[in-house]
Amino acid sequence: MSENKILLNSVPIEEFKESIESIENAAASRINATPENADHGLAQLVLTLIELIRKLVEKQAIRRVEGGSLSDEEIERLGETLMKLETKMEELKQIFNLSDEDLNINLGPLGSLM
Amino acid sequence: MDKIIYAVTGNNCSQEELNSLVKGISGISGSSLYALSFKNISITVSDFSSSKFVVDKEMAIDFARIIEQLSQKLTLLPVRFGTFLKSDEDILKLLTDHYDSFYNNLIKVWDKDEFGLKVIWDYAKGSEKIKEESEKEVVKSDTYFSKNTVHTNYLLEKIKKHKLEDALLRHVEKLIEEISGFLAEINPECKFKKMVSNSLILDGVFLIEKDKKDEFIQAIGALKQQHNDLHLLLTGPWPPYSFVEIDQSF
Numbered sequence: 001m002s003e004n005k006i007l008l009n010s011v012p013i014e015e016f017k018e019s020i021e022s023i024e025n026a027a028a029s030r031i032n033a034t035p036e037n038a039d040h041g042l043a044q045l046v047l048t049l050i051e052l053i054r055k056l057v058e059k060q061a062i063r064r065v066e067g068g069s070l071s072d073e074e075i076e077r078l079g080e081t082l083m084k085l086e087t088k089m090e091e092l093k094q095i096f097n098l099s100d101e102d103l104n105i106n107l108g109p110l111g112s113l114m
Numbered sequence: 115m116d117k118i119i120y121a122v123t124g125n126n127c128s129q130e131e132l133n134s135l136v137k138g139i140s141g142i143s144g145s146s147l148y149a150l151s152f153k154n155i156s157i158t159v160s161d162f163s164s165s166k167f168v169v170d171k172e173m174a175i176d177f178a179r180i181i182e183q184l185s186q187k188l189t190l191l192p193v194r195f196g197t198f199l200k201s202d203e204d205i206l207k208l209l210t211d212h213y214d215s216f217y218n219n220l221i222k223v224w225d226k227d228e229f230g231l232k233v234i235w236d237y238a239k240g241s242e243k244i245k246e247e248s249e250k251e252v253v254k255s256d257t258y259f260s261k262n263t264v265h266t267n268y269l270l271e272k273i274k275k276h277k278l279e280d281a282l283l284r285h286v287e288k289l290i291e292e293i294s295g296f297l298a299e300i301n302p303e304c305k306f307k308k309m310v311s312n313s314l315i316l317d318g319v320f321l322i323e324k325d326k327k328d329e330f331i332q333a334i335g336a337l338k339q340q341h342n343d344l345h346l347l348l349t350g351p352w353p354p355y356s357f358v359e360i361d362q363s364f
Contacts (some may be wrong), residue, residue: 005349005350005351005352006347006348006349007229007331007334007348007349007350008331008334008335008338008346008347008348009346009347009348010338010345010346010347011232011234011345011346011347012345058272059276061269062269062272062273062276065258065269065273066258066273068258072259072260072261075258075259075265075266075269076261076263076265076266078265078269079263079264079265079266079268079269080265082268082269082272083264083265083268
């Protein structure tokens with residue numbers, strides 16, 4: 001960005017760098033499947049969708065807990081299920097060498113997926 | 115030879131004047147730009163071989179530079195990087211088919227520029243108080259659970275996390291209201307992305323009349339004075355990248 005485009009800047013250089021890096025990471029976080037890495041690209045796509053669904057389920061579950069409509073037994077089972085889902089997801093991310101940022105696809109003008 | 119498209123422009127001059135305006139600018143391939151017109155709008159293009167098209171940073175910057183040069187002379191709608199058509203006839207067809215949509219967008223951005231405002235904070239410091247307040251809402255485990263187990267503790271942590279996310283969003287929404295208050299007299303069209311990352315809490319774009327630029331900078335300066343905890347990065351003027359809404363894809 002040329003300096004004459006900066007009209008006001010009070011951002012310390014370290015935080016500015018961090019912010020630019022996060023934008024660059026977002027730009028890089030598109031699914032990038034090529035013939036050479038098709039399996040990795042596919043794993044990234046599938047895990048992204050699973051993670052999105054898992055987070056939606058988690059959000060809905062938390063709403064139900066907060067709403068007070070669940071019995072003790074249901075809450076216990078819900079906690080166990082969500083915990084296991086999260087653990088399994090971490091295992092899968094490790095197997096395919098993917099980070100949280102890799103599963104947060106940049107949808108361009110719509111922003112990030114999660 | 116294909117045609118690479120740079121921008122849709124509004125004509126406030128004759129076709130000859132328009133062509134001499136754009137001719138001085140060299141396109142991505144080095145060949146001169148030229149304009150094809152229909153009624154009072156035009157599309158600016160240059161010859162280019164799409165087989166040589168490489169998506170890289172340099173070419174994207176070059177493309178943005180050309181749009182920037184055009185925007186200093188004309189009101190325009192920037193076209194997405196890498197948009198090609200086969201012939202002048204195809205371009206004229208595009209122009210006639212989408213005339214209404216292009217024209218309405220040009221009216222919207224006429225004599226206006228886009229400005230960007232990024233609001234950055236120190237997440238640890240900034241979120242500390244908000245975290246305290248959101249945790250007060252959660253109170254303790256027995257608000258939600260009659261038993262204290264590993265699974266209910268897990269759920270409690272999740273509840274805290276969700277409350278904090280909600281509280282951060284509310285905080286950013288309050289900030290947007292405040293910004294809107296500061297800019298009320300300028301009355302810009304604006305769009306915001308909230309909590310882009312932990313540090314970049316707000317990424318806003320504003321469409322401002324060209325002659326209100328100084329007033330806008332002053333208003334943002336005044337906002338900064340009120341918020342020592344926030345770092346602001348104000349940039350512009352930019353072509354109206356974020357405010358073009360074409361109803362059909364081409």
